[in-house]
Amino acid sequence: MMKINAKQLTSLDEQTAADVAELFRALGDTSRVRILTALIDCEINVRGLAEIVGISESAVSHQLRTLRLMRLVRSRKQGREVFYCLDDDHVTSLVLQGLDHVVHG
């Protein structure tokens, strides 16, 4: 049944919708999906990510900048090394939900 009400009509303003769309676009790239999936369980540095994803370290760094900007990953410095992990449990479940939808329908 169609049940439109005023709350719904105004529930998602244009700017919020645009921000959500931008977030999903940040997730909509094969290399970035592989980086995020690799980071689900652990902290990894750029060299490790390049090895896992099979792209250059500079390409990994480029993708990490986008992912940090969207608060999807965060970094931690340890001596001269920088390690990356998913920003929080939200991000983990976002990635896992996407994976689940594709794998299990």
Add this chain to the structure above:
Amino acid sequence: MMKINAKQLTSLDEQTAADVAELFRALGDTSRVRILTALIDCEINVRGLAEIVGISESAVSHQLRTLRLMRLVRSRKQGREVFYCLDDDHVTSLVLQGLDHVVHG
């Protein structure tokens, strides 16, 4: 700490990663985000969605085709009317997680 293991290196093949990225790209559009959000609680027809999102009915139909292709929405015929809803609870939580990340960080 960097903990790379063989399982991880092979855990997400290129095709699966590409499929997940494609799914997120389908979510990465302002109108589609607004359509999906409107469908969280109820079934709505094309006319209702056009009213809520503020785009033409033909634009809504175009976006619904993309969303159906990605199994994000499904339809139900009732007489001459076709009503749309989110495909399943996965999709609902995917949309809500994205919204949550943007609104609450």
